[in-house]
Amino acid sequence: MSVIVYTESENGKFKKNAFEVASYASEVARQMGTTATAVSINCMENALLGTYGISKVLNVQNEKMKPFNAKAAAEVVSKALEAEGASVVVISSSSDAKYMAPLLSARLKAGYVPNIVAAPESTTPFKIKRTAFSNKGFAHTEIKTDIKILGVSNNAFGTVETPTDASIEDFSISLDAEFKTKSTDIDKVVGKATIADADIVVSAGRGLKGPENWGMIEDLADVLGAATACSKPVSDLGWRPHGEHVGQTGKPVASNLYIAIGISGAIQHLAGVSSSKTKVVINNDPEAPFFKAADYGIVGDAFEVVPELIEKLKEFKAQNS
Amino acid sequence: MKILVCISNVPDTTSKINFTDGDTKFDTNGVQFVINPNDEFGLTRAMWFKEKQGATVHVATVGDASVEPTMRKALAIGADEAIRVNAVPTDGFFVAQQLAEIVKNGGYDLVIGGRESIDYNGGMVPGILASLLDMNFVNTCVKLEIDGDNVTAVREIDGGKETLSTSLPLVVGGQKGLVEESDLKIPNMRGIMMARQKKLSVVEPVEGIKATEDVKFDKPAPKGEIKLVETVDELVSLLHNEAKVI
Ligand SMILES: Cc1cc2nc3c(=O)[nH]c(=O)nc-3n(C[C@H](O)[C@H](O)[C@H](O)COP(=O)(O)OP(=O)(O)OC[C@H]3O[C@@H](n4cnc5c(N)ncnc54)[C@H](O)[C@@H]3O)c2cc1C
Numbered sequence A: 001m002s003v004i005v006y007t008e009s010e011n012g013k014f015k016k017n018a019f020e021v022a023s024y025a026s027e028v029a030r031q032m033g034t035t036a037t038a039v040s041i042n043c044m045e046n047a048l049l050g051t052y053g054i055s056k057v058l059n060v061q062n063e064k065m066k067p068f069n070a071k072a073a074a075e076v077v078s079k080a081l082e083a084e085g086a087s088v089v090v091i092s093s094s095s096d097a098k099y100m101a102p103l104l105s106a107r108l109k110a111g112y113v114p115n116i117v118a119a120p121e122s123t124t125p126f127k128i129k130r131t132a133f134s135n136k137g138f139a140h141t142e143i144k145t146d147i148k149i150l151g152v153s154n155n156a157f158g159t160v161e162t163p164t165d166a167s168i169e170d171f172s173i174s175l176d177a178e179f180k181t182k183s184t185d186i187d188k189v190v191g192k193a194t195i196a197d198a199d200i201v202v203s204a205g206r207g208l209k210g211p212e213n214w215g216m217i218e219d220l221a222d223v224l225g226a227a228t229a230c231s232k233p234v235s236d237l238g239w240r241p242h243g244e245h246v247g248q249t250g251k252p253v254a255s256n257l258y259i260a261i262g263i264s265g266a267i268q269h270l271a272g273v274s275s276s277k278t279k280v281v282i283n284n285d286p287e288a289p290f291f292k293a294a295d296y297g298i299v300g301d302a303f304e305v306v307p308e309l310i311e312k313l314k315e316f317k318a319q320n321s
Numbered sequence B: 001m002k003i004l005v006c007i008s009n010v011p012d013t014t015s016k017i018n019f020t021d022g023d024t025k026f027d028t029n030g031v032q033f034v035i036n037p038n039d040e041f042g043l044t045r046a047m048w049f050k051e052k053q054g055a056t057v058h059v060a061t062v063g064d065a066s067v068e069p070t071m072r073k074a075l076a077i078g079a080d081e082a083i084r085v086n087a088v089p090t091d092g093f094f095v096a097q098q099l100a101e102i103v104k105n106g107g108y109d110l111v112i113g114g115r116e117s118i119d120y121n122g123g124m125v126p127g128i129l130a131s132l133l134d135m136n137f138v139n140t141c142v143k144l145e146i147d148g149d150n151v152t153a154v155r156e157i158d159g160g161k162e163t164l165s166t167s168l169p170l171v172v173g174g175q176k177g178l179v180e181e182s183d184l185k186i187p188n189m190r191g192i193m194m195a196r197q198k199k200l201s202v203v204e205p206v207e208g209i210k211a212t213e214d215v216k217f218d219k220p221a222p223k224g225e226i227k228l229v230e231t232v233d234e235l236v237s238l239l240h241n242e243a244k245v246i
Helices: A016-032 A046-052 A070-084 A095-108 A215-224 A232-236 A267-273 A302-320 B037-052 B065-077 B092-106 B125-133 B189-197 B232-241
Strands: A003-007 A036-041 A056-060 A088-091 A111-116 A126-132 A137-143 A148-152 A167-170 A182-188 A200-204 A227-230 A257-261 A278-283 A296-299 B002-006 B009-011 B033-035 B056-062 B081-085 B110-114 B136-147 B150-157 B160-167 B170-174 B199-203 B212-218
Touching (some): A016 A036, A070 B136, A111 A137, A215 A257, A227 A232, A296 B232, B002 B125, B033 B037, B037 B056, B037 B110, B056 B065, B056 B092, B125 B136, B150 B170
Parallel strands (some): A278 A296, B081 B199, B110 B170, B136 B170
Antiparallel strands (some): A126 A137, A137 B212, A182 B160, B009 B033, B150 B160
16 A cells, blocks of 8 residues: 655656655655655656655656656556555646646546645545645645545655665556647756746846846846746736746745745735745835735835845855855 | 536635635635636637637536526626536536536537636646546647647646647646737626526536545634845845745
């Protein structure tokens, strides 16, 4: 009755979320008195999972799975589950994982709970805490099916090192499903942090006045190794790409640090950022609602504060490197 | 082409969230319900297909009679017919099973739902539905072009976009990007009058698996006071020494 965890990788290397879901799966396994087995697809560094308490890695090398295909991934994970006699599957909150999850759920007739923010409250019955109402509430959800799929929110559980000797087994399967949905092009920024897995996100709103002023936002992000984001009107106006729009109708952000510059903090925007740990707001209007939702704030003009912040952070980096 | 748009009836974004019955139920008191924003983008894209390429557009909702104003709004926007499954939408798996029945009986080529609803944020109904019916599925869809049975779709991925080629019959989990914000339609008087005449049928639910149950709710702890700082130096110091994020 082991726990299966789907660990995601890219170009042969684990994504950051792989170690978080591995840590989470180890904790679930501990609570259930069993072990955690990872399903790893086209990754070259499987032994690393032992650090996070994984005792077995099912190593899948399959050209058909490059790039990610949701249906194929669901098929591999369900076959691994069968092979291991497992009853719990742990996945991340990446867009790929969220694409695969419902397909897996239907296939296994399994209850799927996304947006989980803590270890299970109990495993008999299986009860789990997750966010609901766009982060304005939490639901404590009981999963009633024999097989359970747990989608862990980014950065909610963190990584926990519990070194284990991980055995690595090749898991070769022939994919019998016919994959009618095929990837023809991937347009992705490489080498830069993405909103989904960045530790720090620097975000700006309509207060920046125009796209020509984003240079300083990018500079600030560069100093911090951060991803850039924006409010909805900014992407609606075409100042920034849609993929950067954060909030209820955009992307969720669960970073350690979220810096909001010239963003008012409308409820729809806050819905997407409330899982971030530390929020900083820079706004010239002391009445901006964001000041009620943030941890630190500067009331001031972004065009003065941001350049100064970049300089001070550069100095700080130089002193602390 | 026959299109079904799955509509979730959700509390308006600005609603205050409260719970009743010992925190076991969402408090609907004073809450305004609307078409789920992600579904509205899908509905508008469906209307585009209807106008530009010719299509019949139906909408379906799982819910009790209280969801009918939201369905009438979808009809006023231009959908041809509405179907309500007379059941409380308790969990995503159950809802998907009910909608699957409608799709099976209705012979739809394209089913559009939202990436997620903004109440329970499950993000599973379109995918489960696709899988139950063995239809193709594209999630977080931000662009959808259809030529005969051939489909080109773009989905949002972490850090970018992926173009997919697939075919009808297809289920889409849609979101902003499917149409521009400015294309969203506000029902006009004529639309509202016409919606009254349109067919809104009610069907009884089929037996289904209830996979999950929300047994209790709570709210995040109130936030502590913000620390307002005067200087950038102070901010850098707090981020390093207190918050420990840099
Ligand atoms: C159904 C629905 C869904 C929505 N979903 C989202 C969503 O997902 N994400 C989202 O962001 N919004 C969303 N919105 C829109 C949201 O309600 C707000 O309109 C939006 O977040 C405002 O963006 P903003 O703060 O950039 O712009 P504004 O509201 O224009 O605010 C700009 C801010 O910049 C400040 N400012 C101006 N000049 C300066 C300066 N020189 N220095 C410093 N500060 C300055 C101003 O004081 C102001 O606070 C949604 C709305 C609806 C109805």
